[in-house]
Ligand SMILES: Nc1ncnc2c1ncn2[C@@H]1O[C@H](COP(=O)(O)OP(=O)(O)OP(=O)(O)O)[C@@H](O)[C@H]1O
């Protein structure tokens with residue numbers, strides 16, 4: 412059985428997110444990624460191929476931890492309901508993710524959101540480790556620059572040997588921009604997301620990129636890392652890859668569709 416890996420998996424998922432399901436299956440593997448910026452539900456078939464997905468911007472989680480339980484529950488419940496209708500099935504099980512180092516109580520809050528939305532949680536994984544499953548790598552560092560945090564996971568011969576998470580991510584870039592240009596958060600976010608602007612915003616955002624790069628450098632110290640895989644929504648920001656390379660001295664790679672790598676990894680973590 413050929414297992415789809417990396418970019419192809421993400422490309423297929425991108426084609427069905429918030430759109431029509433690609434196919435039906437006997438059994439589904441469901442991943443729920445409750446992020447600071449986005450809630451994503453990914454549905455795969457038993458072979459790990461994308462079937463359907465939902466994604467919505469939401470502010471129900473801060474720095475990886477649930478701050479609006481009711482809001483989070485209702486978003487996930489609606490997504491599951493819609494998926495059930497579209498797939499003419501009843502999804503009953505899934506996996507979810509938390510940032511590395513999340514304590515038991517906070518992991519439980521994430522689990523309760525998913526369970527109260529109707530899915531029994533079969534596995535809770537950490538985000539960059541989930542991402543590494545999609546990248547199909549056995550060595551290197553996976554760095555998930557999400558909305559609220561930067562998560563790092565170091566892999567050695569297929570095993571995760573170290574994980575860490577620190578609160579700097581896409582939201583911080585937006586806040587810096589809003590402060591610098593004296594505009595609202597939403598205006599700054601729209602400006603940042605427009606690819607045409609990113610080159611000229613680089614000087615304003617560079618210090619925050621250096622902060623992300625310093626975090627990575629600090630956490631991979633002591634490990635032999637020859638490639639850093641940058642995933643998460645903020646990883647495509649113009650110049651970030653180069654800043655990470657210059658500060659860490661390690662080659663960095665940004666895969667296609669970095670926004671979907673972690674959510675798909677969460678679904679693949681569903682047994
Ligand atoms: N093309 C882009 N260029 C720059 N930033 C982007 C782009 N697309 C998304 N982002 C940023 O990525 C962030 C969202 O990424 P992602 O969905 O990976 O985060 P999350 O999983 O919700 O957050 P976290 O993992 O930190 O809890 C937002 O801050 C958004 O502004």
Ligand SMILES: [Mg+2]
Pocket residue numbers: 444445446447538555557558643673
């Ligand atoms: Mg995330």
